[in-house]
Amino acid sequence: MAAVDGGEVDHLAGERATAHFDVDAMKVAWAGSRHAVEVNDRMARLVASDPVFRKDTRTMLSRKELFKDTLKKAAHAWKRIVELRLTEEEANLLRLYVDQPGYVDLHWGMFVPAIKGQGTEEQQKKWVPMAYKFQIIGCYAQTELGHGSNVQGLETTATFDPNTDEFVVHSPTLTSSKWWPGGLGKASTHAVVYARLITQGKDYGIHGFIVQLRSLDDHSPLPGITLGDIGGKFGSGAYNSMDNGVLRFDHVRIPRDQMLMRLSQVTREGKYVHSDVPKQLLYGTMVYVRQTIVADASKALSRAVCIAVRYSAIRKQFGSQAGGPETQVLNYKTQQSRLFPLLASAYAYRFVGEWLKWLYTDVMQKLEAKDYSTLPEAHACTAGLKSVTTSATADAIEECRKLCGGHGYLNSSGLPELFAVYVPACTYEGDNVVLLLQVARFLMKTVSQLASGKQPVGTTAYMGNIQYLMQCKSAVNTAGDWLNPAAIKEVFEARALRMAVNCAQNISKAPSQEEGFSELSPDLLESAVAHVQLIIVTKFFEKLQQDIIGHGVKEQLQNLCNIYALFLLHKHLGDFLSTGCITPKQGALANEQLGRLYAQVRPNAVALVDAFDYTDHYLSSVLGRYDGDVYPALYAEAWKDPLNETVIPDGYQEHLRPLLKQQLKFSRL
Numbered sequence: 001m002a003a004v005d006g007g008e009v010d011h012l013a014g015e016r017a018t019a020h021f022d023v024d025a026m027k028v029a030w031a032g033s034r035h036a037v038e039v040n041d042r043m044a045r046l047v048a049s050d051p052v053f054r055k056d057t058r059t060m061l062s063r064k065e066l067f068k069d070t071l072k073k074a075a076h077a078w079k080r081i082v083e084l085r086l087t088e089e090e091a092n093l094l095r096l097y098v099d100q101p102g103y104v105d106l107h108w109g110m111f112v113p114a115i116k117g118q119g120t121e122e123q124q125k126k127w128v129p130m131a132y133k134f135q136i137i138g139c140y141a142q143t144e145l146g147h148g149s150n151v152q153g154l155e156t157t158a159t160f161d162p163n164t165d166e167f168v169v170h171s172p173t174l175t176s177s178k179w180w181p182g183g184l185g186k187a188s189t190h191a192v193v194y195a196r197l198i199t200q201g202k203d204y205g206i207h208g209f210i211v212q213l214r215s216l217d218d219h220s221p222l223p224g225i226t227l228g229d230i231g232g233k234f235g236s237g238a239y240n241s242m243d244n245g246v247l248r249f250d251h252v253r254i255p256r257d258q259m260l261m262r263l264s265q266v267t268r269e270g271k272y273v274h275s276d277v278p279k280q281l282l283y284g285t286m287v288y289v290r291q292t293i294v295a296d297a298s299k300a301l302s303r304a305v306c307i308a309v310r311y312s313a314i315r316k317q318f319g320s321q322a323g324g325p326e327t328q329v330l331n332y333k334t335q336q337s338r339l340f341p342l343l344a345s346a347y348a349y350r351f352v353g354e355w356l357k358w359l360y361t362d363v364m365q366k367l368e369a370k371d372y373s374t375l376p377e378a379h380a381c382t383a384g385l386k387s388v389t390t391s392a393t394a395d396a397i398e399e400c401r402k403l404c405g406g407h408g409y410l411n412s413s414g415l416p417e418l419f420a421v422y423v424p425a426c427t428y429e430g431d432n433v434v435l436l437l438q439v440a441r442f443l444m445k446t447v448s449q450l451a452s453g454k455q456p457v458g459t460t461a462y463m464g465n466i467q468y469l470m471q472c473k474s475a476v477n478t479a480g481d482w483l484n485p486a487a488i489k490e491v492f493e494a495r496a497l498r499m500a501v502n503c504a505q506n507i508s509k510a511p512s513q514e515e516g517f518s519e520l521s522p523d524l525l526e527s528a529v530a531h532v533q534l535i536i537v538t539k540f541f542e543k544l545q546q547d548i549i550g551h552g553v554k555e556q557l558q559n560l561c562n563i564y565a566l567f568l569l570h571k572h573l574g575d576f577l578s579t580g581c582i583t584p585k586q587g588a589l590a591n592e593q594l595g596r597l598y599a600q601v602r603p604n605a606v607a608l609v610d611a612f613d614y615t616d617h618y619l620s621s622v623l624g625r626y627d628g629d630v631y632p633a634l635y636a637e638a639w640k641d642p643l644n645e646t647v648i649p650d651g652y653q654e655h656l657r658p659l660l661k662q663q664l665k666f667s668r669l
């Protein structure tokens with residue numbers, strides 16, 4: 001089963017023939033199961049074969065055309081989902097392969113989960129079926145013009161009026177205008193709005209409310225509501241398909257039962273009652289979405305890497321003195337040392353994403369049983385992994401563009417749009433720095449509890465081994481010793497723990513914990529990154545302990561895992577040296593081993609990206625075509641540009657001709 005929807009000739013056949021492993025079995029390892037490969041493949045082909053889902057001219061559309069095209073695709077996708085009676089799994093994949101950000105992402109991704117997570121059973125019974133049938137369209141309206149990261153600082157108010165049994169939702173200032181919610185600008189009929197709950201004269205902080213925004217008859221804004229789109233965003237095409245919006249309330253009344261009341265309630269009399277649950281559950285939708293964003297990171301990264309690997313195998317430069325063929329750029333060691341760590345990262349993020357999904361499900365089950373003990377761990381893992389994987393992926397997409405040379409800068413390479421769509425992931429659903437500081441807080445708390453003898457669990461369990469990890473010295477003697485998982489794990493654990501302990505010690509010297517935390521925050525960020533990287537490396541090793549079937553698959557994954565870990569070690573050598581975890585000589589040996597691993601990946605590189613099983617439609621890149629027939633495609637693509645619709649450009653008569661025909665007026669000339 002090959003993801004070909006390109007031409008007849010396979011220019012990459014030679015590359016595919018050198019692979020040392022079973023690509024179909026690797027597809028299963030990547031997708032998670034044979035079933036997952038099958039359903040992904042079926043949905044990807046369904047989308048690729050449907051002309052409504054074409055996206056090759058997307059970057060040439062005006063904002064209005066692009067938005068209308070998004071509405072058309074969303075409606076058509078829904079029609080196909082209903083006609084074909086797709087399951088939820090199939091429907092999610094269909095949306096993924098349509099590959100155009102739009103209001104449906106927020107409807108399914110945040111509005112519905114917010115009601116399910118924070119609504120009472122009664123509220124769920126009322127609202128969820130309407131949302132599932134698209135009788136209403138919802139968005140998630142939390143961020144304001146003046147406040148995004150600081151959720152507790154939001155200004156919108158929802159004041160209870162006991163006379164009418166209603167809440168009055170109001171935007172008291174310009175900065176309290178809701179600003180950014182996706183789907184809000186033009187599509188949504190409803191929103192989950194986060195506002196300060198005020199009752200009996202007291203402010204009880206941020207709570208969620210379901211508010212209708214537009215008429216279900218003619219889509220016009222309801223009285224007291226001002227709505228619009230916040231304007232064009234970075235890049236052509238890209239996230240401009242999304243109607244991120246602005247929303248102001250002028251004393252808008254909603255029934256009391258539209259406050260999401262699972263966590264806390266307001267009685268008919270206006271009494272505030274908080275259930276016996278942690279108030280952080282209010283942030284549950286964000287935890288859910290952060291977890292999905294980690295899975296999305298491996299998708300975006302693997303797409304970029306697939307394009308760069310295939311094109312690097314086709315592209316030739318230099319190398320022949322005697323008129324023979326030039327060298328494939330993929331053979332240059334520099335190209336390999338920039339590209340193969342990204343290939344390894346795509347696999348690493350895929351597996352850690354799979355694990356995070358498991359963790360999230362596990363935590364949810366515990367919450368149902370009123371066990372809240374794993375909530376801090378879930379928050380730290382989702383926040384940390386969201387931050388590290390999205391930052392690295394955004395950088396990696398840009399690196400892949402550079403790896404494709406000049407052609408990578410063309411829209412037809414697919415990379416500029418992928419980058420523009422992807423970079424906001426570093427900001428939305430929690431700015432990456434703000435989220436890493438949350439991880440750092442969690443780490444500092446864990447370190448401080450070590451002294452009291454409390455044994456850390458889960459992803460911080462390694463910290464319990466403090467006596468050993470604070471003084472151990474790596475035993476690596478040869479480059480080959482770095483292939484031992486225990487050697488790698490030990491230095492990653494020691495680095496993460498020593499950085500955290502150093503921070504904790506320095507904070508304790510400050511006049512107050514708060515001041516120390518603030519002063520040390522740049523170091524705390526690095527400490528959080530070290531901890532998160534340890535999680536990713538550990539989860540990759542754990543994946544290798546599982547039953548992995550297929551000729552050569554495990555060996556390839558072992559190579560990629562070692563590349564991922566040793567690349568990080570090389571990149572953050574300063575951390576490992578300054579904390580005394582390794583010597584400079586051991587650092588050099590790690591680098592030597594990396595070079596050997598790159599050589600082993602080289603003959604397998606194209607097959608390793610084939611295992612992602614992406615159709616040409618999904619990749620939407622002339623450089624990443626499955627058949628490698630890059631040059632005719634690039635050439636043909638250029639002629640499709642609107643500028644080439646006429647031989648003589650618009651504007652020639654007004655601006656070029658007069659210039660070219662002007663009389664020389666300057667005496668000097």
Ligand SMILES: CCCCCCCC/C=C\CCCCCCCCCCCC(=O)SCCNC(=O)CCNC(=O)[C@H](O)C(C)(C)COP(=O)(O)OP(=O)(O)OC[C@H]1O[C@@H](n2cnc3c(N)ncnc32)[C@H](O)[C@@H]1OP(=O)(O)O
Nearest residue numbers: 088091092095105108109149150151280283379428429430
């Ligand atoms: C048939 C069906 C077919 C369907 C087909 C389609 C299906 C589609 C499905 C899925 C699609 C998914 C698509 C997703 C698309 C994504 C698009 C982009 C969306 C972007 C949306 C947004 O951006 S929404 C806005 C996000 N905003 C933020 O993230 C704000 C960030 N800020 C915060 O989270 C908080 O303010 C803060 C954590 C930074 C600080 O909070 P606070 O001031 O309250 O806390 P403290 O720092 O004082 O901490 C107190 C205490 O609480 C702990 N804590 C904090 N957060 C959490 C948490 N989330 N969970 C648990 N605990 C938390 C913190 O650690 C502290 O604990 P202590 O023990 O007291 O130390």
Ligand SMILES: Cc1cc2nc3c(=O)[nH]c(=O)nc-3n(C[C@H](O)[C@H](O)[C@H](O)COP(=O)(O)OP(=O)(O)OC[C@H]3O[C@@H](n4cnc5c(N)ncnc54)[C@H](O)[C@@H]3O)c2cc1C
Nearest residue numbers: 140141142143148149180181182424427428429430431433
């Ligand atoms: C494409 C896109 C889609 C979005 N969709 C939605 C949506 O559907 N619904 C919704 O409600 N919101 C949405 N948002 C808003 C998004 O969640 C916020 O922009 C995000 O949480 C960051 O908050 P901010 O804009 O307030 O950044 P700020 O917090 O103002 O960040 C500015 C800078 O300050 C730094 N900073 C802030 N606080 C600290 C601190 N304590 N310590 C150190 N540095 C700090 C940050 O690192 C950053 O460098 C979206 C945003 C984007 C870009």
